[in-house]
Amino acid sequence: MKILVCLKQVPQKDAPLKLNEAGTWIREDVSYEVNEPDAFALEEALRQKEKHSGEVVVVTAGPARAMQVLREALAKGADRAIHLEDNAFVGLDAYNTARAIAAAIKDEKFDLIFTGLQSDDCGYAQTGVILAHILGLPHATIIMHIEKNNGGIRVKRELEAGFFQFVDLPLPAVLTIQSGINKLRYATLIGIKQAKTKPMRKVTLGEVQSAMGANLQKIEKLYAPQKSKNTEFLEGPPAEVAKKLVEKLKNELRVI
Amino acid sequence: MDTILVVVEQREGKLNRVSWETIVAGQAIAAQTGWTLEAAVVGSGVAAIAGEVAEKKVAKVYDVESARLEPYTPDAFAYALQVFLEKHPAKLVLMPHTYQVRDFVPKLATALQTTAISDVIGARYEGGKLLFTRQMFQGKFVADVSFAGSGPCFVTFQNGSFRADKVEAGAASAPVETVSVEVPDGVVRNQPQEVFREAKQAVDLTQAEIIVSVGRGIKEQKNIDLAKQLADALGGELAASRPICDNGWLPMDRQVGSSGQTVAPKLYLALGISGAIQHIVGMKGSRSIVAINKDSEAPIFEIADVAIVGNLFDIVPPLIEEVKKAKA
Numbered sequence: 001m002k003i004l005v006c007l008k009q010v011p012q013k014d015a016p017l018k019l020n021e022a023g024t025w026i027r028e029d030v031s032y033e034v035n036e037p038d039a040f041a042l043e044e045a046l047r048q049k050e051k052h053s054g055e056v057v058v059v060t061a062g063p064a065r066a067m068q069v070l071r072e073a074l075a076k077g078a079d080r081a082i083h084l085e086d087n088a089f090v091g092l093d094a095y096n097t098a099r100a101i102a103a104a105i106k107d108e109k110f111d112l113i114f115t116g117l118q119s120d121d122c123g124y125a126q127t128g129v130i131l132a133h134i135l136g137l138p139h140a141t142i143i144m145h146i147e148k149n150n151g152g153i154r155v156k157r158e159l160e161a162g163f164f165q166f167v168d169l170p171l172p173a174v175l176t177i178q179s180g181i182n183k184l185r186y187a188t189l190i191g192i193k194q195a196k197t198k199p200m201r202k203v204t205l206g207e208v209q210s211a212m213g214a215n216l217q218k219i220e221k222l223y224a225p226q227k228s229k230n231t232e233f234l235e236g237p238p239a240e241v242a243k244k245l246v247e248k249l250k251n252e253l254r255v256i
Numbered sequence: 257m258d259t260i261l262v263v264v265e266q267r268e269g270k271l272n273r274v275s276w277e278t279i280v281a282g283q284a285i286a287a288q289t290g291w292t293l294e295a296a297v298v299g300s301g302v303a304a305i306a307g308e309v310a311e312k313k314v315a316k317v318y319d320v321e322s323a324r325l326e327p328y329t330p331d332a333f334a335y336a337l338q339v340f341l342e343k344h345p346a347k348l349v350l351m352p353h354t355y356q357v358r359d360f361v362p363k364l365a366t367a368l369q370t371t372a373i374s375d376v377i378g379a380r381y382e383g384g385k386l387l388f389t390r391q392m393f394q395g396k397f398v399a400d401v402s403f404a405g406s407g408p409c410f411v412t413f414q415n416g417s418f419r420a421d422k423v424e425a426g427a428a429s430a431p432v433e434t435v436s437v438e439v440p441d442g443v444v445r446n447q448p449q450e451v452f453r454e455a456k457q458a459v460d461l462t463q464a465e466i467i468v469s470v471g472r473g474i475k476e477q478k479n480i481d482l483a484k485q486l487a488d489a490l491g492g493e494l495a496a497s498r499p500i501c502d503n504g505w506l507p508m509d510r511q512v513g514s515s516g517q518t519v520a521p522k523l524y525l526a527l528g529i530s531g532a533i534q535h536i537v538g539m540k541g542s543r544s545i546v547a548i549n550k551d552s553e554a555p556i557f558e559i560a561d562v563a564i565v566g567n568l569f570d571i572v573p574p575l576i577e578e579v580k581k582a583k584a
Contacts, residue, residue: 013530016553017396026393094362095371121393123533124374129330129362138445139330141359142515158515159355159451162508166449178515180502216371216405220387225398225558233563241564242574245546246582248562249490253544255466255523256490256582 001054003045004110006101006128007073008035009066010121023221025091034069037116041177043184044146045114046077052148054111055079061089061100067200074195075187081198086205093215094126101127102134103211104203110172112153117142117176125176132174139174140167144181258291261346261408263337264309265354266297267328268451271305274352276420279312281379281413282350283424288381291347294318295430298336300326306432313424317432318344324439330360331444336437338367343435346408348386353412355514365410372410373401375533377417394532395555415518415537457509459493461517466492466525469512469539470500473528473549473568477505482572483527489579492523497535513538527568531556548572 011017015030034042045056058073060066061084070081084100092100113135115128125141132139144164145156152170158178159165187195234244250256262282264275279295286293296318297305306319320340324332341349351357353375365372377398378389387400388411403409461467468487474480480494487494494510501511512519513535524542529535531547531554539545540559547560548568557563564571 011393013394014551017393019397026397093371095366098366120532123390123392123394125358126362126372126374129359130366133334133363133366139363140446141330142355160514161518162457162511162516163451163453165451168447168449170445180498214404216403217373218402218404220400220402222392222397222399225391225395225555227558229559229561231557231560231563233565238566238570239574241566241571242578245562245564245575246578249523249546249579250582253523253561255544256579 001048001052001111002109003048003054003056004105004108004113005038005042005045005056005058005073005078006113006115006131007038007042007058007060007069008116008119009033009060009062009069010035010119013120019222019224023223024219025222032065032068034072035116035119035121037118037120037177037179038069039184040179040181041114041116042073042076042078043182044177045112046185047182048112048146049077057082057108057110059101059104060084061092061097063087063090070200071195072187074198074200075191076185077191079198081200082203083200084203084205084208088205091219093217094124094130096212096215098127098130098134099211099213100208101131103208112172113137113174115174115176117178128174128176135174137172137174138169139176140169141176142178143175144178146175258289259346260286260289260291260293260348260350261341261344262293262295262314262350264295264297264305265352265356266299266302266305267356269299269302269305269326271297271308272352272354273420274354274415276423277415277418278350278352278413279309279314280418280420280422283313284418285348285379285381285386289386294346296320296340298325298333300324303432303434310430310432311425312430313426314430317430319432319434320437321434322437322439324444327448328356329444329446329448330363331446332439333360334364334367335439335443337364339437340435341368341408349408349410351410351412353414357412361410361412368408370405370408370410371403372412373403374412375414376411377414379411391533394530395536395558396553415514416540454508458507459509461493461495461510461512461519464493464519465521466490466523467495467512467519467521467542468492468525468527469495469497469529470506470527471497471529471535472499473530474500475528477503479569480505482569486525486572486576486579489576489583490523490525492521492525495519497529497532526556526560527572529556530554531558
């Protein structure tokens with residue numbers, strides 16, 4: 001099985017974020033990590049390779065710093081990496097990101113393409129589905145299980161409120177992967193060492209630009225959410241705060 | 257004529273009631289822009305749903321029909337709506353941000369060479385431009401997003417961003433037009449099986465009046481017992497955010513969020529929960545929200561009625577004692 005995993009580098013979960021001066025994006029001087037659902041997608045690809053043999057290729061579109069997510073993926077066991085490297089890849093809409101990736105992989109044939117179901121920074125939840133359409137491939141989203149089935153695959157699709165659905169689809173296909181599909185592995189020291197010599201192909205913006213177009217959505221302004229609630233902060237040492245809270249629960253909120 | 261089209265959601269022939277929220281959004285935008293509001297339902301044998309929607313204040317309802325639209329597949333839905341929209345152009349197409357909509361709308365938008373602004377929590381018309389508000393960076397910031405294309409613009413609305421009970425009824429029933437769409441062989445590639453629920457639901461969180469919920473801040477499985485003691489003292493149920501259930505520390509029927517239960521208890525007490533969007537959407541309707549988290553910037557504090565910035569391991573033990581005292 002030849003599997004492509006699309007990874008995105010996003011600000012670390014608990015990184016303190018600040019708005020840039022223009023109020024259109026965040027300041028970039030924060031720590032980054034791989035988008036969590038994408039990490040689960042990579043893990044799933046590595047497990048499928050372990051089961052059925054094959055190759056796992058990872059791709060990211062981002063600035064130079066995004067190479068880190070590819071290195072970590074190679075250290076975990078991916079075979080080669082593709083880095084669409086340019087600052088311009090930050091803040092592209094999903095349509096353009098998908099078009100750029102499709103252009104970068106046009107000479108390859110993958111059996112499966114994984115993305116995370118959405119990114120933790122932008123949360124559009126679209127790139128995988130758009131990529132499937134551009135490539136003319138069937139797709140399924142929010143996937144919690146994959147197995148081979150009669151020349152194709154059977155996937156378990158997560159729905160709301162604890163419901164699920166199995167779907168059969170032919171290969172090749174695109175799947176967007178849900179967090180929790182598996183348990184993430186750690187890179188081993190040997191893996192980290194081997195990562196340094198695995199192929200890393202750089203793709204410039206110029207090479208894929210003709211496939212892209214103008215962004216069809218524009219962030220006019222990014223700002224801190226306006227509070228619609230009057231949040232009351234209780235302060236003091238733990239014992240005192242516990243007393244205050246119980247008093248509120250009893251007398252104000254009337255739940256005790 | 258500038259048209260706003262609300263595509264309501266049906267699953268297995270039943271209207272998904274979150275669609276009323278989308279109609280409310282459509283009515284609000286129509287009032288601000290002066291555009292015409294229409295609605296559509298897509299499926300096989302869904303005339304009754306079209307009739308139900310026609311009772312609301314909309315100019316017209318379309319019943320987009322094809323036998324190939326049942327069961328739901330992204331290929332069929334994207335195809336049928338593309339054919340429909342090419343014949344009935346709209347400026348704006350609105351849908352609820354459900355797992356089903358997420359599964360096909362990006363494909364539909366791309367097929368029409370346009371874009372979808374997803375998971376939107378508000379919309380306003382300012383200076384002749386529509387601005388859609390959506391959360392970013394897991395709720396730490398919000399963005400006003402505008403559409404930069406020629407149309408149609410797809411927008412999906414987050415659950416609970418509009419109130420279904422605010423939907424305006426029509427003075428008379430709106431006309432319903434049936435539109436049959438031919439979905440050719442070979443379009444549909446997926447074969448869906450039956451929808452099912454996994455394990456037996458041992459607890460129904462939607463019936464709990466008090467919920468004590470744990471997030472990553474609980475750190476280890478063994479610490480969940482502390483939260484359980486608090487839940488027991490309060491006479492409530494234990495719940496959790498997704499990562500806790502993914503780890504297997506609590507069963508899936510205790511998960512609150514977009515993939516788990518949507519709850520609205522009298523009291524939702526969040527321990528060590530940061531407030532990621534996918535979790536908030538499952539509990540923001542709670543009557544009172546109390547949050548304890550050591551990070552003062554945690555997005556959960558945006559929606560909390562009572563907030564405590566501190567270490568839950570220091571606060572919960574005396575809290576349990578105080579609750580027991582108060583109830584004695």
